[in-house]
Amino acid sequence: MERAQLAAEIYNTAHLTGEFKLRSGKTSDQYFDKYLFESDPTLLAAIAEQLAPLIPDGTEVLAGLEMGGVPVATALSLRTGIPVVFVRKKAKEYGTCKLAEGINVAGKRVCVIEDVVTTGGQILLSVEDLRQYGAQVESVISVIEREEAGRSNLENAGLQFRSLYRMEQLLPL
Template sequence: MKTELAKQIYEVAHLTGQFTLRSGQVSHEYFDKYLFESDPEVLRKIAEQLMSIIPEGTEILAGLEMGGIPIATALSLHSQIPAAFVRKKAKEYGTCKLAEGTDIKGKQVCIIEDVITTGGQVLLSAADLKQSGAIVRDAICVIERNLEGRRKLEESGIRVHALFTMEELIEASLP
């Protein structure tokens, strides 16, 4: 079932054509993570598989803006663990909150992200969440793109729990 899901994610999100990457380089392949996050059937299967890697003691699932939010929501529905939605920067009006939804202060918060590549945004958000009173020791991602991100996060005290590596997705897509 997990291998079939890996294949399905790759088939839904792997695009071919001509794409300009963030770096400015041009590529003939692109992996559009929002395509698997917006597919209700794939998202349901992802949440079902992620259930087994939620760290024990998790009290809040903190979905990072933008890609972690649909995953945290689906996982919250399956696990019945409340969710919070974490902005890259606290809004400057209304409640001025960094994390919307369930109160995170003093709670065991597990960061939810779609793809971890360098770990940079997870590190920034973890620091912000800790400053807001959360206890952050774990991050879950659907796809671990490379080991650099894991290494940086683990060096800072955050355990990474990945459903798939990019290599596993590619391997599952091969005939």
């Protein structure tokens, strides 16, 4: 699927109209439901195909952030053959008590995968957590860059940030 067509398909699938309460507490007549494009196998495969070239050379592990980054990272892993870990917002309190589920990230070059970046706050927290486990994290890839603040915050923290689309690039067919 071509890039412009994929952008339109993502928009047409995930853009909703109605009455929605936002995280900020405000009400909006429009909403972008990222899980609608992440749960569509055709769109997710096309997204992985377009994202794969953005992965930095030498990446040894993809880190999908809970929850939206997990399906994107999984699709990228299937596309590229690069192993994936699933990163929780906090370590589970039972069983293995792990923060990053999957292969060991110690000493490995890890690229963080996220679906939508707004401020980058959770990414920065997860990067620090991964580094405490010995991961070498220098890059972040997302499907959609919602706000410029996210890019600024990530780059100011020394991370290379690449996104497939900025929010304003997602338009209907």
